[in-house]
Amino acid sequence: MTAVMTANTQTNKRPVILTGDRPTGPLHLGHYIGSLKTRVQLQDTHEQYLLLADTQAMTDNAHDPDKVRRNVLEVALDYLAVGIDPSKTTITVQSYLPALAELTLMYLNFVTVSRLERNPTIKEEIQARGFGRDIPAGFMCYPAAQAADITAFKADIVPVGEDQAPLIEQTNEIARRINHQVGRDVLKECQALIPKFGRLPGVDGKAKMSKSQGNAIALGASPEQIKAAVHSMYTDPDHLKVSDPGKVEGNMVFTYLDAFDPNTEEVEELKAHYRRGGLGDMVLKRRVESVLNELLGPIRERREQLAKDPDYVFDLLREGTNRARAITQQTLDEVREALGMFSFGSR
Amino acid sequence: MTAVMTANTQTNKRPVILTGDRPTGPLHLGHYIGSLKTRVQLQDTHEQYLLLADTQAMTDNAHDPDKVRRNVLEVALDYLAVGIDPSKTTITVQSYLPALAELTLMYLNFVTVSRLERNPTIKEEIQARGFGRDIPAGFMCYPAAQAADITAFKADIVPVGEDQAPLIEQTNEIARRINHQVGRDVLKECQALIPKFGRLPGVDGKAKMSKSQGNAIALGASPEQIKAAVHSMYTDPDHLKVSDPGKVEGNMVFTYLDAFDPNTEEVEELKAHYRRGGLGDMVLKRRVESVLNELLGPIRERREQLAKDPDYVFDLLREGTNRARAITQQTLDEVREALGMFSFGSR
Structure with missing residues (x-):
């Protein structure tokens, strides 16, 4: 598996895009115009990975994992229904990629608590969710988790809303810090892709459809x-x-x-x-x-039609996740080796 | 493998002990009298797991992974030299147990930032290390990582210094919170074992040998x-x-x-x-x-003698880690299932 992936990666010169959604509800027109439409186009010119970010969804839905679970399938159905083609785009489930969790814990050692607290996106979202001082630690740490996602897939381009640009900056900061320490570019820096069409307001005219x-x-x-x-x-x-x-x-x-x-x-x-x-x-x-x-x-x-055959969708997700597991594990291995972490046989 | 482990776990009625060391230097007389001596005794009456905690060591040694890597082997040599018997005690390398990282990220969603900040052990250690506001996020999160270690091995007993008792309390808090949410005891609470002989002073009379x-x-x-x-x-x-x-x-x-x-x-x-x-x-x-x-x-x-044959030691570590991987992965599966997280095929 790893050998095949390496071969693919080496011959595939398309830029890599990583994007995805927190599965907390079925997707709507705002998602369509803000991102899904572009993804359907980009899958012809880019190596595209879609992350069903259930681990991240847990950072502010730990009290309701049922909702997260159910919506993994719902969002996958949305993807396929709008024209995401699983032969062109890899759809993968975040919680089945242990290398992402391992990279997250690693990256948390390369970012300070005060740096996380200063992140404007996190600040705003803490306010929007009314967390106050009772913010779950996982939520505050999610910029490091996102850095793990992006770098694990070696993404060149990450489509994000304008309000999320600081998360990309945080990712590149961690990548640079590790690259500097190991003296070479083991991690790739990425670029934010801000969508042409901004946020679609709700039918009631409020800023965000939700x-x-x-x-x-x-x-x-x-x-x-x-x-x-x-x-x-x-x-x-x-x-x-x-x-x-x-x-x-x-x-x-x-x-x-x-x-x-x-x-x-x-x-x-x-x-x-x-x-x-x-x-x-x-x-x-x-x-x-x-x-x-x-x-x-x-x-x-x-x-x-697709909803009638969930096993077909689960099979697609399993396949995509297996593919993604090999890629993310390879990055983890590379980072460990570059940092000089323990391996069985290392001196 | 999983089937065999399940059988072992079911027939083995000995209480489970989890302990270990951060591999940041060879062990000394303080470790011997404070813990190693007891571990050699406990392996005859308990199911004992020793964690070479290289992932945790990275939380305040991210700048020097070389030191951590080298000392994994050094500490393993110390264990075997004092009489830890790998046929009785499972010695395992933390960074090769991805389920621990996955459980850590999960648990971080069940503990607030302010709760982590209030942890007296963390407070003291932050001061001792002179981190100030520049504390690595990974270091602040390590009580959740320790909760993952302890619960993943289903430990009944965790030997800790008196100053670390709050970490055990934090572990049990997370376990209770998750057990409460799922309505049954999926996670086991543990008890601290405070060593009879307190801390050995240094030869210079200072409080801690180091x-x-x-x-x-x-x-x-x-x-x-x-x-x-x-x-x-x-x-x-x-x-x-x-x-x-x-x-x-x-x-x-x-x-x-x-x-x-x-x-x-x-x-x-x-x-x-x-x-x-x-x-x-x-x-x-x-x-x-x-x-x-x-x-x-x-x-x-x-x-x-042992140092002349590091491959023998690496083989032991690999074996112990494989055994531990099955155990910790099983706990992760149980927690996921209890919480109702996504699995391929879940509705």
Whole structure:
């Protein structure tokens, strides 16, 4: 296995991308536009690894491992349904890659507590989760775990939201520190890939689409669920009569058309019309609904088909995880050797 | 392998002891009297595991992995030389037990940062090492790593110095928290075993014998090294002439006779004589020297023999580590299953 992987790695000149999701709920339109769509494109030009990050999900869901477990399969279904091709992309389960845990513990020795505490992403997330002083130690340590993920796969590129750029900086800091100590580049530094399309707001206009906020449209949403969500969309509260001029900015109907309607020209015309007045919200909402049905219809269908055969999905995950296990174990072996750690037979 | 281990575990009713050492230097007389001697006795009545804790040693030696690597073999030689019998005691290398790293990351989610910071042992050690705010994150996390070690081996008893009792408390806290969450005792709580003989002072009279303080007598010390160390021993600075009455308390010559001289009756007579006056330090030092030579001579000889065949030692470590890998992996599987974590095929 290792020999085969080495051969592949040596002949494969494509840049390596590592990305993934914490399996805490089925994925939604925000994930689609923010990352899944790009991943489907990148798998043709890059060596892509998708991490079902259940170990990381436990750092703030230790009280509810059931949720994490169930959603490993759900997220895998989402991946396959949107067009992630397991012959091109390796999908792998984090908790079955022990080398990641071993590298994490190693890296924690190369970063100080105060450095972790200063990490802006961690600071914000601690606040968002209301942890206060009772932050689980695993949560504070997760930048080191992420550094382990990224470096173990020798990722060149890591797609992250703008708010997560400090995590990439932390990863490269650890890599540089170890490279400096061993006097050569045993670990690869990576680059952040910030998505073109920023964060998709929820249908209620709130900054972030999120299942827990009830403002999300899941990738597997039924036509009824799509209809209900679109009809509840936040538009322009001052646009009372059809004849009134309306505001396009911050109007979810247009945000969603910008994100999902392939006919950008018509969307621009609609915006102009809406601004002038004489265009009603219902017409626009019906258009959003139709655009989303066109996008999500085939995804939902594939998802339902796949969900009938979970063993097929488990087999894919097992295969991908075996492949990833060889790669991550090799990196661990390299780091150990470079640092001069013990091995049976070492003097 | 797993099946065999299960059978062994079920039939073996001996209480399980886990202990070990951070391989940062060869062991010395302080280790012998504080723990090794007891371990040699306990292996006949207990199921004993000795952990060469190289992963833990890295938490404050990340800058010098060479030292840790070299001392794995040195400490193993010390174990075998003092009479640890690998057919009775399993000697294992921590960094080759990935389940320990995986359990550590898991447990870090069940303990808060502030709880780790409050740990008195950690507080003291941070001060002793002069870390200040620049404490490596791995060092702060090591109570969770120790909880992983202890629970992974299902230890009933953990010999620790008095100052380390809070670490045992922390272990049991994590075990109780997880047991409570899953509604049954998947993890075993353990008891601290505080050694009868407290800490052996250095030959200079300082509280702790330590290689870095230059006040230690290594188990492999040569007769010349023993002679030099004993002759430099701190006795009673006011005992100037042989005829002067001398002080026994805090006098290293008597501390060492108490610790190592098998003839306690004669030692008591010597104390009385010294207190009265008329007994010179040189006579006593020659006695200490002879007692230590008698103890360390055979140990040194066995050590030198074993050191000539490191491959034999590596084979023993490999065997012990394989045995320990099966045990620790089984515990990890049990914890995962109890918590309801993902497995291929789980719904």
